[in-house]
Amino acid sequence: MNSKGPSLSLGDLLSEEAFGLELLTGGENARGRPVIGAHAVEVEHPTRWLSPDWIMLTTGVRLRGHANAQRELVRELEEAGASALGFGVGVVFKRVPAALAEEARAHGFPVFAVPYETAFRDIVRFIDGALLGSDEQAYRRLSALHRFLVDALREAEPERAVVERLARFLDAGVVIFTGAGEPEFVAGDAPVADLGRAVAALPGGPAELEIAGYQAVATTVASRAGRPVRWLALATRRTGFVTRLIKPAAETAAPLLSALARVGDVVRGQEDAVRSALLDEALQPLSAEEATSLATRAASLGLDFSERARVAVIARPARADPGHPALDVGAVRRTLVDQLDRARAPHLVTRRGESIVALVQQPAAALRAALGEVAAAHAEIVIGIGRPIDGLDRVHDSVRDAELGVDAAGLEHGRRLLDFEDFDLGTFIVSEVAPERLRPKLEQTLSVLRANPLLHETLLAFFDHDLEIAATASAMHLHPNSLRYRLSRLEKLLGRSLKQPSTIAGLYIAVLADSQTPASATVRMPSSKSSRA
Numbered sequence: 001m002n003s004k005g006p007s008l009s010l011g012d013l014l015s016e017e018a019f020g021l022e023l024l025t026g027g028e029n030a031r032g033r034p035v036i037g038a039h040a041v042e043v044e045h046p047t048r049w050l051s052p053d054w055i056m057l058t059t060g061v062r063l064r065g066h067a068n069a070q071r072e073l074v075r076e077l078e079e080a081g082a083s084a085l086g087f088g089v090g091v092v093f094k095r096v097p098a099a100l101a102e103e104a105r106a107h108g109f110p111v112f113a114v115p116y117e118t119a120f121r122d123i124v125r126f127i128d129g130a131l132l133g134s135d136e137q138a139y140r141r142l143s144a145l146h147r148f149l150v151d152a153l154r155e156a157e158p159e160r161a162v163v164e165r166l167a168r169f170l171d172a173g174v175v176i177f178t179g180a181g182e183p184e185f186v187a188g189d190a191p192v193a194d195l196g197r198a199v200a201a202l203p204g205g206p207a208e209l210e211i212a213g214y215q216a217v218a219t220t221v222a223s224r225a226g227r228p229v230r231w232l233a234l235a236t237r238r239t240g241f242v243t244r245l246i247k248p249a250a251e252t253a254a255p256l257l258s259a260l261a262r263v264g265d266v267v268r269g270q271e272d273a274v275r276s277a278l279l280d281e282a283l284q285p286l287s288a289e290e291a292t293s294l295a296t297r298a299a300s301l302g303l304d305f306s307e308r309a310r311v312a313v314i315a316r317p318a319r320a321d322p323g324h325p326a327l328d329v330g331a332v333r334r335t336l337v338d339q340l341d342r343a344r345a346p347h348l349v350t351r352r353g354e355s356i357v358a359l360v361q362q363p364a365a366a367l368r369a370a371l372g373e374v375a376a377a378h379a380e381i382v383i384g385i386g387r388p389i390d391g392l393d394r395v396h397d398s399v400r401d402a403e404l405g406v407d408a409a410g411l412e413h414g415r416r417l418l419d420f421e422d423f424d425l426g427t428f429i430v431s432e433v434a435p436e437r438l439r440p441k442l443e444q445t446l447s448v449l450r451a452n453p454l455l456h457e458t459l460l461a462f463f464d465h466d467l468e469i470a471a472t473a474s475a476m477h478l479h480p481n482s483l484r485y486r487l488s489r490l491e492k493l494l495g496r497s498l499k500q501p502s503t504i505a506g507l508y509i510a511v512l513a514d515s516q517t518p519a520s521a522t523v524r525m526p527s528s529k530s531s532r533a
Contacts, residue, residue, distance in 0.1 A: 008035045008130045010055075010084050010110060015171040016126060019118045024096055026084070026110030031171065032237065033083045033110060038127045040120045045076070052081030055127070057120045059088040063097060070100035078109045085109070086123065090116030145169055145245075146252055158260050163187045166253055170245060172236040173214070176221065176257070179228030184342075190214065190235040199231040206250065213237055217247045222258035232257060272337070272349070275301060279348035279359055282392050283399065291393045298392060302346035303361050308388035309346075310364070310420075311398035312371055315355035315406050317382050327354055327380055335377050339370040357402075359395060364388070368419065375416045382409040385419040387431075401431050407512055426505055430512045442510040448493045449510070455493070458486045459507060467504070 011031030014021050023030060038055040046056055056077060063070050077085055085104070087096045096113055104111045114123070148165055155161035159176070163185040167174040173190025175183050181200030183192050191212040198209055199218045206219035216235035232254050234246045278301070282294050295305075303309065314336065316327040333349060333356050340347045345362035360367055371383050384405020386398030398420075405418035408427045423431065430438065439446075449456040458476070462483075465471040473483040487498055496503040 008127060009033060010035055011171050012130065013055075013123070013127065014112060015169065017169070019123060019126075020115045021086070021118070022113045024101055024111050024113055025104040026108060030084065030108075030110035035083045035127060036131065038086070038120075038124045040124070046073070047076055047080035047082065050077075050080060050082055053083045055084050055086055055123075056082055057086040057088065057114065057123065059091040060093050060097065060100075063100070064092055067097070067099035070097050071103040074100060074103040074107060074109055074111075078107045083110070085111045086114045086120075087111060088114045088116070088118075088120065145249055149253060149256055153260075159257060160185050162253060162257060162260070166234070166249065170234065170236070170249055172234050172246065175233045175235075177231040177233060179230060181231075184230065189237075190216075190233070195233050195235060199233055202231075205231065206247070208247070211235070215246070217250045219250045219254045221254050222261045230261075271301075275348045276350040279350040279357065282348070282359070282395050283350075283352075283357065286393065288393075291391070295392050298348065301348070303348060303359065304346070305361065305390055307361060307363070308390050309359055309361040309398075310367060310388050311386040311395060311402045312358045312360060312367070313355055313384045313386075313399065313402035313406050314358070314371075314374065314381050316380055317406075317409075328378075329354060329356060332356060332374065332378050332381060336371075336374050339373050343370055345370070355406075357399060359398075364419070364421070368417070371417060382406050382415070383417040384409060385417070387420040404431050404512060426508045427512060430509055438509075438513050442506070442513055445494065445506060445510040446514050448490075449514070452490075452493065455486060455490045458483065459490060460511065462487065463508065463511070 009031060010033040013019075013035060014023055014031060026033075034053045035055055036053045037051065038057055039049055040057040041049050042058055042061045043049075044062065046058070050056055060070075063073065074085070087093075087100070089095055096111060101111060103109075114120070145166075148169055149162050152158055152161035152165050163174045163176060164187045166172075167188030171188070173188040173192075174186075175190050175192055175195060176185045177183055177196050177199050179200070181196035181198075183196060186192055191214055194211045195209070195214075195216060195218075198211055198216075199207075202218065204220065206217060209216040209218060214235040214237055216233055218231050218233040221230045221232045232250055234250050236246060278294060278297055281290075282298075286294065298304070314332060329351055333351060336356060336358060337347075337349055340349075340358070340360060340362075343362065343366060345360055345366070347358055347360045347362075349356065349358045351357075360370075362370070367385065371385065375381060375383055384402040384407075386401035386405070389395060389398045401420040401423075404423070404427055405420065408423070409415040409418040420431070449459065458472075461476050462472050465475055469480050469483055473480045476483065478486075491498055494503070498504060498507075
């Protein structure tokens with residue numbers, strides 16, 4: 001903070017919304033110019049009455065019809081070190097004269113328009129009050145700020161609106177960070193990356209910081225239930241009147257943002273329940289009339305199929321280590337919804353047993369990126385993504401693909417995510433052929449596997465390790481010869497050699513198809529009349 005007493009910049013004056021001032025020339029750097037006074041002058045050679053860093057206020061009485069005088073005024077003020085020229089419009093001139101504005105742009109000299117309704121004496125009084133260190137101006141602006149922020153509650157995204165209004169009101173950078181220092185909302189100019197690292201290292205707030213030439217204040221803000229606290233950070237390069245407002249402004253905004261988080265928990269909880277119930281209905285067999293009704297309700301939640309959507313299924317691998325803790329489905333769901341909300345992707349998400357099903361309207365690459373973040377945050381899950389669909393009547397196709405993706409990923413060592421577009425031929429065949437048509441062809445193989453659980457487990461491990469004897473034996477804690485013995489027993493029971501590609505392909509398809517039995521499927525599939533041929 002400035003230790004030399006009260007100071008004021010041109011930006012502080014321009015930020016006073018009650019005046020309605022409009023900066024016309026000088027660029028954004030002009031806002032940093034110091035201001036130590038203001039005087040209304042309507043005579044020739046006005047710098048006789050002005051000191052450096054003063055603002056001249058004029059209505060241009062002597063400038064009408066004199067373009068050369070307009071240009072000369074700018075040059076005189078620039079040479080004298082004046083801070084800026086405030087030009088009152090609506091008295092002599094309807095707008096700032098073109099010659100004056102052109103000369104000001106050429107010199108990079110700040111000129112701002114003063115509307116007819118704003119009296120010069122109010123501008124002078126404001127500057128004098130700020131420079132005298134009076135708290136009156138600060139209290140008045142904080143009161144106005146509070147009303148301005150409370151009004152943001154009417155917006156569709158109130159948190160974002162509060163951040164944007166706070167930045168605009170103070171002409172400062174405003175950021176809400178997660179507890180880890182990741183930005184959630186950003187408005188205005190701020191050193192976001194450096195500031196994020198700084199707040200993530202803070203033990204608590206509030207705190208005053210100096211970072212990359214910025215003065216900043218950071219304070220904690222309540223987050224949604226079950227999530228770490230967040231940070232509200234305000235930053236500015238300027239010193240003076242507005243800087244003195246930064247800390248009290250943060251203290252004014254933080255409780256409002258905390259209240260929004262608590263209210264948001266209730267609202268989001270209700271909305272999540274509606275979305276979940278809608279997807280649960282969509283996952284059941286539907287008549288054409290029911291599908292149309294559900295599509296209308298989905299569109300009201302943003303999922304209107306203006307671009308194609310996909311189903312994602314998230315689950316623990318079927319062959320996960322039983323010694324590992326059970327999957328925290330609630331935590332995974334929160335991570336998924338946070339990622340989709342952050343990307344503003346329309347979605348429906350529901351929980352089905354120990355898995356999560358999501359219908360997401362988002363480009364393929366963006367969806368994969370979001371799901372990749374979920375997988376990175378939860379090492380114990382695998383994710384399948386279904387084919388793109390253009391309506392709720394095709395959701396069963398996409399969800400079956402996604403389930404197959406989960407099962408197929410579980411058969412590949414180290415695979416965490418499998419998209420329909422990346423299906424191998426065997427998985428693609430299973431996804432395209434209706435279960436009731438495929439099952440009779442595979443029943444003999446499946447009956448052998450069901451009757452011999454030990455051999456079934458061995459086969460899955462063999463697939464999981466790319467048909468390599470040494471790697472499979474090591475993973476199962478067997479001697480390679482013991483593994484070979486088990487595989488030879490399986491060959492005898494099947495009556496086919498595992499060295500034949502057709503045998504391996506058939507077994508792989510059988511294992512995938514078996515994972516899609518009605519007892520294990522995430523959804524009830526439509527009747528045969530509505531299934532694909």
